[in-house]
Amino acid sequence: MLTFTIRRLVLAVPTLLFISLVIFMLLQLAPGDPMAQVPLTVPPEVKEKMREALGLGAPVHVQFFKWIVQFFWVEPQVLIDHLFGTTFSEGQLRVLSWQTRSPVMDIVVQRLPQTLWVVGMSYVLGVLIALPIGIYSAYRQYSAFDQIGTFVSMVGFSVPTFFTGVLLIVIFSVNLGWFPSIYDTTHKVTDWDSFVFQLRQMIMPVMVLALYNAAQISRFMRASMLDNLNQDYVRTARAKGLGEKTVVLVHVLRNSMIPVVTVIALGVPQVFGGAIITEQVFKVNGLGQLLITAIEANDLPMVQTLTFIFALLIVIFNLIADILYGILDPRIRYD
């Protein structure tokens, strides 16, 4: 297991390097000029100096290498400095955004809490809704609950989040006026009233994402439970006189959770990607909104870093899913 983990970790390095190269080469084709906003009165030689200051004069491979060094060497040092108060990164150039001229990672850290709150909460909630529904509809297969449950999860899985989001806004903000349609990220929770306000503004984006995730996970949970319910060990457990609750919730559930846990782990990065749309619907200024404004403003270092962070999440969670699968199921042995 350990050798497998180490081998996968080693293999992840060239994968990540290749992905960053793909993103970098794609962005090199960008038609926009970051100097387009500079006033025309600025003389051309000064403009040339500014281009060089942004690192644009250097050949492509030098630019790529510099980005790699900044992202993998300088940024972790900044993190260590921040955590332990050391001064490793002093005087070293960080990845700078062309829009704001401030380090990209600082902006990402500012935006991260909003995304994490909405996305993280919705994923946890989605899993909590999905598991009981999946378990019960598999246990009572073809019952009314199962029929309705599978239909609802099929609908939830088919209706895109940008439609459910807009629909909820129309119903609950425009017609009923219960919840605000715009997420106010400057809001701080200080007392009970502000907490209630935070809850009210979070409820719609969280519900939209949670229902979408719950629909997908409950389908997996149901299928996995159904696979296990007819196994011989279930009959044995019943035959030796175990209660129905123990059979289903201990024996069957523990075995059915193995594939579901890996699916949940694999879903995390996709949820971050899908949150781009939900953030746009509810005007949450999280990572997704940051990416879209960066794309529209031709802010290449920002787009490069954000896209790479999404790729990093995918690779890390793939690894976690593989390792979890090996740990949870002793029959699986990666040689």
Next chain:
Amino acid sequence: MTELINQPVPSAPPRSQWRDIWDQFKTHRGALIGGIVFLLIVLAVFIGPWLWPYDPTFIDIRSRNQNPSWAHPLGTDQLGRDMLARMMAGGQTSVSVGITAMLLALFLGSLIGVLAGYFKRLDNLLMRTTDLFLALPLLPLLLVMVLLFREPLNAAFGPETGIFILIVTAIGITSWMPTARIVRGDVLALKEREFVLAARSIGTTNFRMITRHVLPNVMSPIMVSATLGIANAIITESALSFLGLGFPPDFPTWGRLLFDAVDYMQQYPERVLWPGLAISLTVLSVNYLGDGLRDALDPRIRGR
């Protein structure tokens, strides 16, 4: 010998495989309804404009922002364009994008899957490529691709064809991976079967082997991926249009109509409803169709 001759002769001809599949498919009521609904949507969207008198781009500023009436069953938008005509035009684009992108993804996926499964030398390389593609963050990359290539393609093919080619290609080359994996797995299993050995022993070339013996046997997973691929492509295209990075406003798609309607959500909430419902209903029916096909094409379930 006489014993064999005296055996009762089967009176009915042997049932074909497709007949069995159809029988199984019919028992899945959701799939049947899904298939009918999808066909109706496709027919309405492609034949409807022939019967409906209004042009989706005709601007009648005096009858703008009308509520539903007999003349305009879905009302008119802020420029007085008939919403029903725009919905049908939008559906044409959305469904065509969905089907074309699915065909491209299916072609790429089956090609890579068959090559990887059939030729051992290519297997490692192709599957690592597939893994790499699976590790790419697709929605951010799609956004970047649309932004980068929109201008050059617009210049080369005109705004409508250019963006169509761009979106179909972008969706196609970012969604072939699941098909490739499934097809490779099936081809690997098929390759060890006796009929392949028999075909090889009479000197079948690799090309004939793939087209005659391998591909027909992996048709069922490909067909299931096809239905799921249409759903995925329609949702992705609508999401891109919804983020304002898809088709231009005078060339409506369902996603674009939804995006435009959001600005008028306070006054005319029903304008959000129609395109959203159309997308959801199409995707739902296609997903049900896929579910039914998967059951019907799986010989282990058939007959149960």
